[in-house]
Amino acid sequence: QSTSPTRRGALIVVEGLDRAGKSSQCEMLRDSLSRQGHVVKYIRFPDRTTPIGKLIDSYLRGSSHQDDHSIHLLFSANRWEISKSIEEDIANGTMVIVDRYSYSGVVYSAAKANPTLSLEWAWRPEIGLPRPDICLFLRISPEEAAKRGGFGAERYENGEMQTRVRELFQTIFEKQQDVSIIDAGKSIEEVSQEIQGAVAGCIARLDVTGALRKLG
Numbered sequence: 001q002s003t004s005p006t007r008r009g010a011l012i013v014v015e016g017l018d019r020a021g022k023s024s025q026c027e028m029l030r031d032s033l034s035r036q037g038h039v040v041k042y043i044r045f046p047d048r049t050t051p052i053g054k055l056i057d058s059y060l061r062g063s064s065h066q067d068d069h070s071i072h073l074l075f076s077a078n079r080w081e082i083s084k085s086i087e088e089d090i091a092n093g094t095m096v097i098v099d100r101y102s103y104s105g106v107v108y109s110a111a112k113a114n115p116t117l118s119l120e121w122a123w124r125p126e127i128g129l130p131r132p133d134i135c136l137f138l139r140i141s142p143e144e145a146a147k148r149g150g151f152g153a154e155r156y157e158n159g160e161m162q163t164r165v166r167e168l169f170q171t172i173f174e175k176q177q178d179v180s181i182i183d184a185g186k187s188i189e190e191v192s193q194e195i196q197g198a199v200a201g202c203i204a205r206l207d208v209t210g211a212l213r214k215l216g
């Protein structure tokens with residue numbers, strides 16, 4: 001008796017600057033994929049619930065200090081500690097939606113302009129993590145983002161940092177394959193439609209019996 005191989009799920013990453021609408025869009029995508037009958041999981045980085053995540057949370061809130069390299073490696077470790085469960089979910093056919101990933105990881109760290117923390121240095125610990133099947137980059141202008149409320153109180157929420165982050169996202173996504181650039185300045189509904197279209201295309205093209213790839 002032969003059993004058909006399990007169709008694997010897709011790893012879908014949503015990236016972008018502050019207030020681009022990532023979390024809103026991840027929730028809408030989760031609901032739309034669920035309605036289509038998929039098993040869906042939505043995770044976000046940093047995952048502030050783990051022991052490493054709690055260190056990150058305290059750093060972002062400004063209640064603790066960390067060396068730039070050290071906090072970078074903690075953000076990466078926070079992805080590594082969850083990577084196994086992502087791989088298992090994908091292998092079992094679950095669609096995994098990830099709110100921020102390695103791309104945020106490298107650009108926010110490199111934006112600090114620490115002379116020994118280049119983009120290249122920052123990317124090293126990401127090598128070997130699950131590679132997204134699709135990365136949706138929600139692009140938004142500083143003017144549009146400003147309309148969605150002022151900066152919050154967390155460590156990176158200031159104009160100077162956000163400008164450098166914007167430039168670095170541009171730099172890395174020029175070279176990256178499998179990136180869909182989405183105009184996040186449109187209405188929530190319009191952005192959602194565009195994302196659903198891009199994800200449907202990705203799922204249709206997916207080699208569902210092949211393995212999840214790794215970041216290189």
Ligand code: Z5A
Nearest residue numbers: 018019020021022023024045046075105108148156187188
């Ligand atoms: N960080 C790092 O340094 N290294 C790493 O490895 C990782 C992260 C993974 C915390 O991230 C910080 O960690 C972040 C990067 C750094 N630092 N900063 N800055 P976070 O993901 O926890 O941050 P967040 O506060 O949850 O997300 P966000 O980026 O600020 O927001 P968002 O998720 O993109 O947007 P949203 O919450 O969906 O929407 C924001 C508001 O806009 C909300 O009121 C919405 O109703 C509204 N909105 C959304 N879409 C629209 C449209 N289309 N039109 C009008 N209004 C809209």
Ligand code: MG
Nearest residue numbers: 022023024099
């Ligand atoms: Mg968010």
